[in-house]
Amino acid sequence: MGDQPVHPNNKIYVRAMKGVFQRLRRYGGWFLMSLFMLTPWIPYQGRQAILLDIESQQFNFFSVTLFPQDLILLAFLFMIAAFALFFFTTFLGRVWCGYTCPQTVWTFIFIWFEEKLEGARNKRVKMDKSGWSKDKLWRKTAKHLCWLAVSLVTGMTMVAYFVPAPDVVFGFFTGELGFASTFAVVFFTLATYGNAGWMRTIVCTHMCPYARFQSAMFDKDTFIVGYDVERGEARGPRRRKEDPKELGLGDCVDCNLCVEVCPSGIDIRNGLQYECINCGACIDACDQTMDKMGYERGLISYTTEHRLEGGHTDMVRPKLIGYGLVLLVMISAFFVTLNMRVNFEVDVLRDRNQMYRETVEGLIENTYTLVLVNKTQQTSVFQLKAEGLPEHEWVGPTEVEVTAGDVVDVPISLAVDPYELERVMTQIEFVVTTSTSEDTVTIDSRFFSKR
Known part of the structure; x- marks a missing residue:
């Protein structure tokens, strides 16, 4: 068994999976999505709580109004975000990609609509291979309409951070919204629809620079999604009551579920790959198989290269301490600058x-x-x-x-x-x-x- 089989159009068919990490990802994703969508509608003292008014050069955050003279605060925020990303990547690998990246959150939302409207993975594969029918036509149409609806709401929400939210919604549908704002809504709508609906992991593997330079932050003590080769090989099918040792097999039953649930379509058993986004879907799939077979969980788990090699994982190490110290300095500088800011x-x-x-x-x-x-x-x-x-x-x-x-x-x-x-x-x-x-x-x- 290799990587996930794909349709001739290179589409990856992701199998739905439940489990601890998928609940964490799903609930976290819905929380972040709701926070993003609802924030522009939060009122504060008779106006929008967060409004980045570029035309007036005023950036309102509840009781604080920032001006171009305060852009040093924005610079500090970008540096804090960068070093936080470096710190957590060194410690926990690509957890940002797997749990909080907008591309991942929106992609899984779109996959959810696929599941609800077109059925489970095998049914979707069969449907795409079959000819057109009334059933296929309405399901495909409904799916794309849902995608476009989510994309349009996303596009209007993005613009609502820069233009008052009621003006965006009512102005867009009545044609009274300005050209620049209308163009921005359409652009973000099409970008969301294309990225989450069609491109998906292509964005992660070919367009996102983070996937390319993450290796500079990884070391053998970084937590990754890893497969225990010593325990799993040789892999092969067997009956539940059969002793794998007598058959000369490891704990991997070669069910291929870890491949089918992977949004990147990779086989984690082939080792660490830059396409892996650490979402943990393969861990949940493997744990369920281990439960059914009566084996110990953890054949695929969040682990480190040192641990997989039988060594010890150093939780505190110079690189991690360095990133942490710089992060603390940036956070301190931000609050000192904010405190020194006059009204x-x-x-x-x-x-x-x-x-x-x-x-x-x-x-x-x-x-x-x-x-x-x-x-x-x-x-x-x-x-x-x-x-x-x-x-x-x-x-x-x-x-x-x-x-x-x-x-x-x-x-x-x-x-x-x-x-x-x-x-x-x-x-x-x-x-x-x-x-x-x-x-x-x-x-x-x-x-x-x-x-």
């Missing part, structure tokens, strides 16, 4: 056209633009003042109301009697406070005169 930002822009000008009263005047960013989700009043100058005249507002998440440019001028100035350039400070925060922001600037 408002101020920038000062000097007039680039002229350093100063002289008023009709003989005063020296410098012109500035104060850029006020309200990063809170409440309207705030900014109080403005300048320090470092002798008695001066402030031309412009000293209090400015800025709505939640808004950016306001405030042009102001400072005028000083030149005889009060001791230098051509005077170092000054703009001091800004707000009504919604006790924080004070001080921005350095310069005042120029003719002396």
Whole structure:
């Protein structure tokens, strides 16, 4: 017996399997799927709780609003995700691929529709080999309609993270949704339908870079799905009550279930292969066979190469410690940066056209633009003042109301009697406070005169 037999169109027919790991994968997948689908509909203080508004350059996460100036937080999140992936891959192999990768989650959802509408694996193989009939036509049509429905919901949900969810749903069906958003919905719909319905493991084996560089993180103490060759060989069929030792056989009955349940269509008995996504389906299948035969479970299990060779598995090792330490550093840096983040930002822009000008009263005047960013989700009043100058005249507002998440440019001028100035350039400070925060922001600037 070799790898899973496939249809001439290279389609892999996955057999449904129940078991501990498949329940874990299924329930985890449905939880993540539900979380993804429902999150855009969570209200918070009269608006969408999570909304990444690219047009307004505001990224709302419940009570926190991030701006492009806060992109360092996003960089930290990407680094945390990367090193978490490295850490868990080194420790537990491709558990991300087998249990939480969107490609895997959506693929198994699509396979579930196949099972419900076209029947079990053998029935699906027989149906595809047979000619077209009314029964085959309605089952195939219903399956693809279900796939398209799931894909459309997925596409609208993806866009709903960037455009208010009600606008996406009602606008898409009424034709009032903008071209870019409509294109995005259609694109993600077709991508989901193609990836989970047709390409499936082709995405994992030929398109996903993770499958290619995972070997750099693996070592002989990494937990993988492995087959115990010493115990299983020589494989072969036998009756339940027959003693395999008397027949010269190992515990593997060569039922081929481990191949039939594999979404990648590989035979785990051939050793570690990069197509394996560590979903554990073959473990559940083999354990059920072992139970029926009265043998000990674990012929196929989550194990390590050292353990399969009869050695000891080192749970704590330099590579794992290194990834863990870097991960902790990245997490710490993220929270330190988040804690240091202020609720408002101020920038000062000097007039680039002229350093100063002289008023009709003989005063020296410098012109500035104060850029006020309200990063809170409440309207705030900014109080403005300048320090470092002798008695001066402030031309412009000293209090400015800025709505939640808004950016306001405030042009102001400072005028000083030149005889009060001791230098051509005077170092000054703009001091800004707000009504919604006790924080004070001080921005350095310069005042120029003719002396």
